[in-house]
Amino acid sequence: MQLHLISFKTCPFVQRAVITLKHKHIDYDITYIDLAEPPDWFVELSPLKKVPVLKVDDEVLFESAVINEYLDEITGGDLQPRDPLARAKNRAWVEFASNMLGNLYMMKMSKDEDRYNKYRATLVDQLHRVEKRLGDGPWFNGDEFSLADTAFAPFFRQNSVSQNRLSVIDPASMPKVTAWAERLLALPEVRESVVDDFEKLYLAVMKKNGSFSLNQLAA
Template structure:
């Protein structure tokens, strides 16, 4: 075993790396980092001070997209399509998934109802774009599970919590998106990417944001 993933309990970017390694059926170690009290050894291998970081023996790779690409280049069971054109398109949709994660952070950090409404509209618009892109499923590109699916599994996981708070209408009437969400939630690699305590930890995190969403949870 040479792969070692520096993780955080709630980080969606860590989750996509874990999903990739589980799909590839490769062994790896995992160490959780307290991002409020980062050890010096971690900062020495993470120039941005963020998770995930993957080490392979004595070498470190930081940033989740770089980690995903490294795993594609060095490990069996590719999750990228063979076609260079489709592979490039998928890289674009991976970036789109990262943009949605940024919008989700804006959503749960929104300080007022007005800002919250703006962030809700931005998320809704992005998922409407996805609805137009999706085919018959069950995954982003049909029958094959790809890196785009690995990226969106953690995205949809947030909505398991949001749906328990209220119906924000973000995914309303998006039948293909909802079907994709259900299929990803049933995937063992997506389920195993987080600990059993994840829902409780995420709930506590959101309650402590002192944001508009926090007041709805109260």
């Protein structure tokens, strides 16, 4: 079976799939596209015109959460809790992480201070909810590393650009989130989930969007 991931170099949703692929030591090919000028074959292939898309031989899978569940299921299914309620809750938190990724993007790309503050406040509230949900770790569900970890990790990677100088994590009020994020960011599969020039590309996207927070960084 040939697995072929279609990616955009700064997309955190693709990073989720890469983390799972690497965590599971699954062989795959990767093609990077430019979402600003998506090639015709991609528009034809991707129902929502979004990345990630995973080609499984000639079949097409889309949506990062679905792709990750598939990758887990073909390799033993150990990244989802066995209990149906625990599994459903894990899926709900994966969706929560997706919402946070959207808010992080909106915050980072906000042109003005008001919008920036609005998204930042939402994210701080969301991170406090995650803080309450976390136990003693090391992972989201305690000892068992799961798809919730692979779903949140790209949030922490994107949040950590520029040596955390734009971070929304407040270590004093979010000690569990802080420790969990550090643990995730230290994993090889998370470190290798982004391209070598990821930070440069990510900051370039912020600059192109006239990012308020990037100006703060320069000030």
